Amino acid sequence: MGGREVTDWQGRRVTVAGLGVSGIPAAKVLHGLGAAVTVVNDGDDERARAQAAELEALGITVRLGDGATLPEGTELIVTTPGWKPDKPLFAAAREAGLEIWGDVELAWRLRGPDAAPWLAVTGTNGKTTTVQMLASILRAAGLRTAAVGNIGVSLLDVVLGDEQYDVLAVELSSYQLHWAPSLRAHSAAVLNLAPDHLDWHGSMEAYAADKGRIYEGNRIACVYNVADKATEDLVRAADVEEGCRAVGFTLAAPGPSQLGVVEGILVDRAFVEDRQKNAQELAEVADVRPPAPHNIANALAAAALARAFGVPPKAVRDGLRAFTPDAHRIAHVADVDGVAYIDDSKATNTHAAQASLAAYESIVWIAGGLAKGATFDELVAGSAKRLRGAVLIGADRALIREALARHAPEVPVVDLDRTDTGAMLAAVREARALARAGDTVLLAPACASMDMFVNYNKRGDAFAEAVRELSSADG
Incomplete structure (x- = not known):
């Protein structure tokens, strides 16, 4: 079940690698437990100095501009997820025989004896939506829960906080999983696997292996995507507890030990009596918002994890109905002259854009930004028949x-040779000129946003604002 070997932190010399959003809480927690904490950080800018001053006021040592040297006497390293495994600091730690934990590993080790079990989700795309759907379903079943982890809610805060939970819905990135060797979830899902963050992991094989760590030691169910064989391969390779089952989800009719879709109904053939013959109706496709294919897959994965935890069918339906997706995830902005304008600015890689493009029949596609090393041939070839036109923006268009x-x-x-933020209004106008009634103008950039915008939220906001300007001009 993962160790709690370190019960006495008093005076234990711990080095925290990185000041990031997880490094600062980790340093404070460890200091509060009595450890002698040193934080090392590559950067030495104004923000880092302000963060360092805050920690030093508590009695924590901070070394700025030197993230490569292992502090003398270090007994354990706790790293922020973003630090790459090939850092010199980690090489020195391994040479010294030291363990390297991430913030998730630290949270796992600090859980109390009666801690809530974790239902864990990872995948290249759809993690946040699935975890939020799962939490909504668990709440509908009357369970005390929270959506935590990579979703922006610190696991350390939750594990050490006063609030009591029955179960946690936990989003985990490949970075976090890499540094969480003793994590053992109640049940876990890998939604999909596509090339991403390969500069960090070094190869697709290493990336997949880190995603697969989420299945290690699962007790009840390893949930995989029937349409993505790589996820099933990870289940086969996992060392799980005796009796743990492989449970697939599919957009087709489900076989035994699967959840799927039959005539517009989400159906469970995994957590039922005599699954060879029986199926349990869970919800309607219309209960999933938006009912795009990849989002139905997210709902099935969330339902599978909830059912693994013993949630009744009615709670799946009620939880999906109560769920509201975050902004910029296939969000319907407006209809103008019979054309739907859809904001999926969150589609920051080709895999996410592919899912978005698959949801509509006739599309004017707004795309482009920072490619992050991606190639687009497979995406375009698979979506060509749906494209009415394309408007390209950004550095790698x-x-x-x-x-x-x-x-x-x-x-x-239409190739818009500009990367200023005003380019979005021009892009929307060009898209309108290409679109016909019944079409969808879809912002699914398949790229990161930082060449033009602070983040994908700002990019989506700019798109929505441009659409509103379009429709008010008509009014």
């Missing part, structure tokens, strides 16, 4: 333009 020329040469393309 040429990569998408070239893929369109290769795989969809008949699709009209």
